[in-house]
Amino acid sequence: QITLKESGPTLVKPTQTLTLTCTFSGFSLTTSGVGVGWIRQSPGKALEWLALIYWDDDKIYGPSLKDRLTITKDTSKNQVLLTMTNLQPVDTATYYCAHFFGDYNSARRFDYWGQGTLVTVSS
Amino acid sequence: SYVLTQPPSVSVAPGRTATISCGGSNIGDKGVHWYQQKPGQAPVLVVFSDSDRPSGISERFSGSNSGDTATLTISHVEAGDEADYYCQVWDSNSVSVVFGGGTKLTVL
Numbered sequence: 650q651i652t653l654k655e656s657g658p659t660l661v662k663p664t665q666t667l668t669l670t671c672t673f674s675g676f677s678l679t680t681s682g683v684g685v686g687w688i689r690q691s692p693g694k695a696l697e698w699l700a701l702i703y704w705d706d707d708k709i710y711g712p713s714l715k716d717r718l719t720i721t722k723d724t725s726k727n728q729v730l731l732t733m734t735n736l737q738p739v740d741t742a743t744y745y746c747a748h749f750f751g752d753y754n755s756a757r758r759f760d761y762w763g764q765g766t767l768v769t770v771s772s
Numbered sequence: 773s774y775v776l777t778q779p780p781s782v783s784v785a786p787g788r789t790a791t792i793s794c795g796g797s798n799i800g801d802k803g804v805h806w807y808q809q810k811p812g813q814a815p816v817l818v819v820f821s822d823s824d825r826p827s828g829i830s831e832r833f834s835g836s837n838s839g840d841t842a843t844l845t846i847s848h849v850e851a852g853d854e855a856d857y858y859c860q861v862w863d864s865n866s867v868s869v870v871f872g873g874g875t876k877l878t879v880l
Contacts, residue, residue, distance in 0.1 A: 698869040755803025757862035762814040
């Protein structure tokens with residue numbers, strides 16, 4: 650059974666750096682074709698893909714925030730971390746991590762999601 | 773960058789069939805995945821690779837993809853199907869995940 654759970658601060662001040670942790674079980678991030686991604690959703694808005702890290706440590710970032718994001722993995726702890734710099738109120742959102750699968754383009758999708766964690770950016 | 777366009781809302785009576793579109797340039801050449809998100813919950817994958825269903829997803833959910841439009845079809849709609857639905861593709865040109873803007877399905 651694959652599960653993922655996000656953790657991190659719920660309240661961050663403007664200009665601060667946010668680090669979120671995704672702790673997962675039921676799969677290994679050393680298996681070919683597997684990745685973990687981060688997606689966020691501002692209140693009442695659509696899903697926005699942020700970043701993706703693959704089993705081979707390849708990292709891909711979404712175009713809108715890539716200069717502010719860093720994604721890393723710790724396979725020994727079954728964790729993926731997302732760091733976002735210079736938080737602003739517009740970054741207030743629910744942040745999800747999700748298991749990503751697809752060893753060819755047409756199959757690449759998020760098939761298991763964490764419950765999400767709400768991060769509020771406010772002074 | 774690649775853009776996916778969904779209607780903001782779709783309404784359907786219980787027992788009828790709902791269709792939700794997802795438009796994109798030559799989307800028929802890509803694999804389309806659909807997620808259901810109920811209020812306060814995380815998204816759930818309901819259709820992948822255009823028309824496949826994950827284990828545990830009702831057969832009432834089906835998908836198709838051709839030309840510039842992919843479609844999610846929900847037959848015999850139930851009140852419990854009321855949710856936001858998102859399409860998603862992998863864009864190999866920009867090497868990125870792309871989500872549509874979402875469609876709110878209302879069961880009348």
